[in-house]
Amino acid sequence: MKTFYRHGRTPVFVISLLLVPLIALADKDDHDRAKQLRDAGDIVALEYILHKAQEKHPGKVLEVEIENEHDTVVYEIEILDNQGVVWEIKFDARNGDFIKSEKED
16 A cells, blocks of 8 residues: 555656746746846836735735736736735736735635
């Protein structure tokens, strides 16, 4: 039984190891894309957006993404607030306008 359990976990472990570089690459691509857009003046600085996000929901920033949604570049910030609630907050990256926030499940 121990042998079966050990082998059952091996594929998951191997797959996890293979995904780590892809996750790192995705983060680097987001960073590079955001830098290019910021340098071109197409989006506002992330520091400004993080400040606005903290005003909405003070807490620990868990994740920052930049995405295209309906022909709009959007900063998506996930924050863990002081009550333990995770919030997803979206801002228009071009002008810093607040779009929406919602609790994560």
